[in-house]
Amino acid sequence: MSKKITLLGSTGSIGTQSLDVIRAQGYEVFGLSAHSHVDKILQQIEEFHPRYVCMTDPDAARRLDAELSGRADAPRLLVGPEGLKQLAALDGTDVVLNSVVGIAGLGASLCAIESGHDLALANKESLVTGGHLVTQAVAKHGVKLLPVDSEHSAIFQCLQDKESAKSLTKILLTASGGPFFGRSFRDLEGVRGKTKADALKHPNWNMGAKITIDSATLMNKGLELIEAVWLFGLPPEKIQIVVQRQSIVHSAVQFSDNSVIAQLGVPDMRIPIQYALTYPKRVPGVVPELDFAALKVLTFDVADDETFRCLAACKKAIKKGGLGPCAANGANEEAVKLFLEDEIGFLDIGRLVEAVVDSDSFGGGYTLSDVYECDRMAREFVRAHL
Ligand code: NDP
Ligand code: MG
Numbered sequence: 001m002s003k004k005i006t007l008l009g010s011t012g013s014i015g016t017q018s019l020d021v022i023r024a025q026g027y028e029v030f031g032l033s034a035h036s037h038v039d040k041i042l043q044q045i046e047e048f049h050p051r052y053v054c055m056t057d058p059d060a061a062r063r064l065d066a067e068l069s070g071r072a073d074a075p076r077l078l079v080g081p082e083g084l085k086q087l088a089a090l091d092g093t094d095v096v097l098n099s100v101v102g103i104a105g106l107g108a109s110l111c112a113i114e115s116g117h118d119l120a121l122a123n124k125e126s127l128v129t130g131g132h133l134v135t136q137a138v139a140k141h142g143v144k145l146l147p148v149d150s151e152h153s154a155i156f157q158c159l160q161d162k163e164s165a166k167s168l169t170k171i172l173l174t175a176s177g178g179p180f181f182g183r184s185f186r187d188l189e190g191v192r193g194k195t196k197a198d199a200l201k202h203p204n205w206n207m208g209a210k211i212t213i214d215s216a217t218l219m220n221k222g223l224e225l226i227e228a229v230w231l232f233g234l235p236p237e238k239i240q241i242v243v244q245r246q247s248i249v250h251s252a253v254q255f256s257d258n259s260v261i262a263q264l265g266v267p268d269m270r271i272p273i274q275y276a277l278t279y280p281k282r283v284p285g286v287v288p289e290l291d292f293a294a295l296k297v298l299t300f301d302v303a304d305d306e307t308f309r310c311l312a313a314c315k316k317a318i319k320k321g322g323l324g325p326c327a328a329n330g331a332n333e334e335a336v337k338l339f340l341e342d343e344i345g346f347l348d349i350g351r352l353v354e355a356v357v358d359s360d361s362f363g364g365g366y367t368l369s370d371v372y373e374c375d376r377m378a379r380e381f382v383r384a385h386l
Contacts, residue, residue, distance in 0.1 A: 005277065006031040006093040006117075008054075008084065008108055011040040013208045014099035014122045014148065014269060019044065021274045024286045030093040032075075033084055033100070036060040042067055045075060054078040054087045056104070081107060088112040095277065097148070098123040101210050102333050103326075103375055106130050110368070113137040113145075120276035122148035124227045125333075129326040130371050131230035145231070146276040151224055152231055153272030154250035154263035159232070160280070167256035171228055174244040174251050175303055176204050178215040181243065185307050188347055196339070199346060204247035204267045213336045214310075217349050221303060222314025223332075226325045229318055236318045241311070243301035248290065266290050309350030313357045323374040324362035330378030331356035344386060352382045 005027050009015045011034040022029060029048035034041040036057040041064065045053060053075045055061035061079040068074040078087050081104065088096050088108035096112035097120040098105050105123030110130070112119045114137055121127070127134055138145045147153050151173055159165040179201055180188060199216040200209065207215070214220035221241055228239050242252075250272075252262035265271050268287045275282070305312040310332065317324035335349040344352075356378050366374075 003027045003094045003277070004030040004092065006052075006087060006090070006096045006112075007099065008033045008088060008096065008105065009099035009101065009123070010034060010044055011037040012099055012101060013206065013211075014273065017269050018097055018099060018273050018277075019048065020286055021270050021277060022048070025274070025277070025283070027277070031087045031090065033087055034060075035100075035104075038063045038067065049073060050075050051092070052076050052078060052087055052090060054083040056081055056084050084108045085111040088117070089115040091115070093117060095120055095146075097273075097276070098126065099148070101125075101208055103129050103329060103371075106134075106371070107368075109134055110137055113141055113143055116141055116143060118144040118146065120146040120148050120273075122273075124149055124223050125329055127227045127230045128223050128329045129375065130368065131226065131325065132366065133368060133371070135230055144279070146279055147227075147231055148269075148272050148276045149224060149227060150267075150269060150272045151251040152227060153275055155228065155232060155253055157263045157275065158251070158253040158261045164255055164261075168232070168234065168253055169238065169256050169258075170254040171232060171234055171239045172242050172252040172254065172260065172262070173221070173224060173228055173239055174242050174247075174249050175218065175221045176202070176215065176247045177243040177245055177301065177303070178218065178220075179203060180216055181245065181301075183307070185347070188307065189345070196342065196346075199339075203245075205269070209340060210333070210336055213339060213349070214332070217310040217332075217346070218303065218305070218308035219310035219314065219332050219336075219349070219353065222311045222317075223329065225311075225314055226318045236315060241303040243303050245299050245301070246295070246297075248295065248298055264290060309347075309354045313350065313354040316354075317357045317362070320357070320362045322363040323366050323370060324357060326366075326371050326374045327356050327360070327362060327378040328353055330375035331382050333375075334379040334382040338382070338386070348386075352385060355385055356381050 033054040109126035247267040
C-alpha cells in the first residue's frame, strides 16, 4: 500500500521539494497546509487530491474556500493555527512532515507526536523553542523523530550502526559559511537596503527568505547546534562547527577511536527529505549522483562567531538552557522580519539576538505556555531596543 503523507508548509521551499519526492515515489498526500499562497496550494490540490487542507491565514482561507466551493472532490478545509494542529493530529496518515517556518510549527509538531504519528522534521524551530517538550513527547508516545535538516539527516545517517553510535564522542556540524563568509564586522556595517539582496543570495542552496537570512548571519548554524543537542544528546561543547564552503560534506561524526564518518552528496534537500520518508530503506530518487571528478576540492574552515554574533548568542543560549534558545529564536524571528522590511541593518540582527540572550538567566524547566510567553517577550524586547 502507498504511504500517506501529511505535509505542513507545502507551498514553501522544503514543501515543494517534498512534493517532488512524493510525486517520484508515488506516495499519497493525506493533508497539505499553507499560510497565504492560495494559488500555489490550489495547484497542489489539483495535482495531489489531499483529503484535508489547512490555510493558517484566515483571509487566505476565505479565498481558498470560495475557490473550492462547488467542486465535488474539494478537500475539507481547516483554518488558522488551530486548524494546523488539527491537521497534524488527524488519523489516516503514516507520517507528518513539518516544513512550516518558525515557531508557528511547534504546536503542530507536538500534536502530531501526541497523536502517535512519526514526525519528519524540517521545522528546526520546534526543537529550538520547545526541545524539552518535543523530545519528552517523542519518548512518551514511542514515535520516530526523523530529521530533514540536511546536517541532522547526515548525522542520523552516520549513526545507523547502533553499536558505533554508543561510542559517539563528537559531532562535526558543517556550515556553508553563507554569502558573507570571510567578511569582517566593518565590511558588514553597510548591509542594509539595496545590499539586502546580497544577504538573500545563498551560494549553494535555494531556500525560503527567513532561513536564507539565518544562513547569512550564521543564526541557522546556531539553531542547528541547538537542534543537534536535542536530537543526538551530546552537550554543545562536543559539537564542532566546521565551515565546508562547497556544501558537499553535510556533517560527520567521530567515535571513541577517533574514526570519523561523514555523509556526502550534492547540495539538494530532496536527499534528506526522501531519507526521512523512506527510512530505514534507501531507494532510487530524483537527485543526481555526486561527480567527484568535477568536484576536485573540498575545503574546511573555522566558523567566525566574533563577527557573526548570532552564532555566539546561540552557543550562550544553549549553555544557559531552559528558555534561553526560545528567547534567541524569538528575537531572531522578529529581527529578521525587521531586516527584511528595511527597518534595521544586518549587524543589528546579531546585536539584538545577543542582547536578549544576555538579558536573563533563562534556566529551568518550562511548559508550552512558558515557551509562547518567552517568545512574545523576546519579540517585544527586540522592538524596544531598535
Ligand atoms: P518557506 O518560507 O519557503 O516556506 C514556509 C512554509 O510555511 C510555507 O508553506 C508557508 O506558507 C508556511 N507558513 C509561513 N508562515 C506560516 C505560519 N505563520 N503558520 C503556518 N504556516 C506558515 O520556508 P522553507 O521551506 O525554506 O523552510 C521551512 C522550514 O524548514 C524552516 O524551519 C527552515 O529552517 C527549515 N529548513 C529549510 C531548508 C531549506 O532548504 N529551505 C533546509 C533545512 C531546514 P505560504 O507559502 O502560504 O506563506
Ligand atoms: Mg541545515
